[in-house]
Amino acid sequence: MTVRIEGLTCQLTHEPSGSVIRTVPPKDNGGDGSTFSPTDLLGASLASCALSTMALVAAKEGLSFLGGTARVEKEMVGPPRRVGSLPIVITLPVATPEAQRGRLEEIAHGCPVARSLHPDVQVPMRFEYR
Secondary structure, three states: OEEEEEOOEEEEEEOOOOEEEEEOOOHHHOOOOOOOOHHHHHHHHHHHHHHHHHHHHHHHHOOOOOOOEEEEOOEEEOOOOEEEEOOEEEEEOOOOOHHHHHHHHHHHHOOHHHHHOOOOOEOOEEEEEO
């Protein structure tokens, strides 16, 4: 990955694929809020890591993983300014076998991003089946 800054906009480039993401500071921290902030990407990383880890491990263990969605909020605290919590709601299909739900939830809690966050960052995960 490479990151370049111009003004307050950072351009993040994933070199193997050429994919580009831009970030700007949020309005409450002096930016214009026109796209993701770096701390937004932290929350998005948590959500995508939880879902993709569930899918990967489910495939390896022969579990039924029918897809899902995640909604994550970001709560800032300070000073010093930092992410204090990332409450996340993961919604999975109601057809997910009840006997496998606990294992899938355990997998989400143990995703690499969740395990990499500082212990002061709270990560309450709630699971809904619809």
